[in-house]
Amino acid sequence: MASSQNEQDNRRYAVAAGVPMLEPSDSQEAYNFTLLAIEVSERWGVPILLRMTTRVCHSKTIVETPGYAVPLAPAAGFVRDIPARVMIPAYARPAHHRLRAKLAEIAAWNEREGPNTTTAGSPEFGVITSGISYQHVREALPHAAVLKLGMTYPLPLSAMREFAAAHPRTLIIEEGDPYLVESARTAGIAVESQPEIFRFGELNAARVARIAAGDLTPEPKPMPGKPPALCQGCPHRTVFTALRDLNCIVSGDIGCYSLGVLPPFSAMDTLVCMGASIGVGLGLRHTLPPDEARRVVSVIGDSTFVHSGINGLVEMVYNPPATGHVLVVLDNGTTAMTGQQEHPGTGRTLHHSATGKFVFENVIRAMGIEQVHVMDPMANPQAFQDLVQSCLASGELAVIIARRNCLLAAGAIRQYEKCAESDKNVQ
Template identity: 40%
Template sequence: MKRLLSGNEAIALGAYHAGVSVAAAYPGTPSTEILENLARMGDVYVEWSTNEKVAMEVAMGASYGGVRAMASMKHVGLNVAADPFFAASVTGIRGGLVVVCCDDPGMHSSQNEQDNRHYARFAKVPMLEPSDSQEAYSLMEWAFNISEEFDTPVLFRSTTRISHCKTVAEVSESLQIKRKSPRFIRDPHKFVMVPSNARPRHPLMEERIRKMSSYVETFPFNEMVLEDRTLGIISAGAAYQYAREVFPKASLLKLVTTYPLPASLIREFASAVDRLVVVEELDPFIEEQLRAMGIEVVGKELVPITGELTPEILEQRAVEAGLLPAPSVVSSSKKTEQQLPVRPPLLCPGCPHAPISYTLKR
């Protein structure tokens, strides 16, 4: 069945169909609608937690109890949840554990635009990035399966445009959802990270990433399309959609597994094109890993390192770099700036900070 879904709606539905039993979150744009939508579906324990750290711990506890669990938050929320997030990487899981993190390039509703892809590399956990609502829905099942197969939390990264834009997604209409029964198995050597238990876990983490590096080489959502081989574009997430629009004739490699990267697939693509460009928002996360692999690539020389990327910005930079011819006619939409009325930021409805704000203002 086809449905028009925002990325957040698709993430919620995908988690529900994947058999999630516990979902905890702290509200914050652009992630809030994930838990709101899950709460309407029933048969799932859903909790607005005190903060993101508590949400992470609730999800970890459920996972240790053998059921599939999810914690969701905005990008800066993962700073708050970092302590248990890193601990979960060391302990591993029982039931699948997915951490959904929604970044905010351009700071539409945030105090910074930190690039949380670095958290995956820092914590040594796999990361998936959808580029539309279809992938946001479909990848949730894969995320839980990967988590259970490799005994690891999975970081599921979205951004504002993926979370809030609506695209058509093919979803399961009649689905027998199987949820695991909770069963806690006492195992202090796995779950109690005193130094004597933590030391033998570190080599297991390194081995896990090594196995994941082989696994992602054949991951079905990584997509290589070879067309005009004079230019090859590697991209992920929302930036991939912009690259498709601006470079319709170029060869494209879409990455969904952005950590660890499919090194052999990337080398194959790089060897098939004359010039290789990485199009990504914010930090040169993919670009730096490619350079470490010894691959010559153009990245932040072309794409800005700050602010939200748009097709217009990408096209302008590509023209300046000689990758595209200058347009002979400027469209009226580009010549005329829309003068929209200013809308000052407001606290979201139901925000727990609102009563404090109103009290202080009085």
């Protein structure tokens, strides 16, 4: 939950997809387990989930490369294997049997020689854990015996059973869902779980010490930080000022512009996941009473539009709401929130050299939207607000492309454009 929109536990995906999962607990293991993942993947012909979590990604530990032979990628070449790659039911049914057989083999391998380790400690008190939680356990409970699981799907249930049987008290420490606890108990292994309050947020050494001590006193609230805000001079500001002043119902999306939800704008009413703004906006248009439906506007960033928003536009053309709909595409020439990456609409590759360009207005017109407006929202904020108002009043389908480069990226974009121009002249 460091910066995303939901707190979820991806370990469930490994089970749902039947994909073996490795969980590194530091940088060295991130390195080693990546190589191991490739080995296991090549040996059994399955993809592997290398599960990284926030604190493993945000920490640095010394990495040694102990002469481990890095497996070479096989030479590329096409070998026809239709039953393995074409999942019509006739091939998919046996494929499922093959997958379950492979998972059983991988489970047996994990028991015998998987990346699971035991740290000796108290004969009375054992902890089963994995990933970053292992580091917190070692710091908070240095006296405990620890079974650290490196491959957590399929689980080494026999090793877990043996470890639990050897300790009168066996506690499971895990961040997020009670995945290990549920798996252990389903297999009849007696383990102690952590109280529900520790399911929320990340673990740390202090929280692990509280879990082990059964301390349920309320946790101190973190000091309030300075709330994030759109930069002064950000083009998104003008757009959200207009939407606020027009009292629009705004179906928002993910990017810097999500900050339009905060004061002084407070101009975003829904936000779910990347690309949802158009579908959610259309749903509101279809279901709200007409007076309210006419106030609904979907707002999406340029990168988010090409990522997955474009599908919503197909729906908008195919099932237009009776009151029409207005979509604002915030074309700030970059993927600002995640570090100013290029995207198909910039016409440059990730390394900033020129490539084919996705031209928003051309594509949107070609998709069947007749009212397509392109405007710099900062050139004349009142004109921009008037444009939104007239699109809302028209009762038709309208798309406004609010085009003005992100203030922080503008200098770099000018440089890339100059380079692309001089490259063209050289050619």
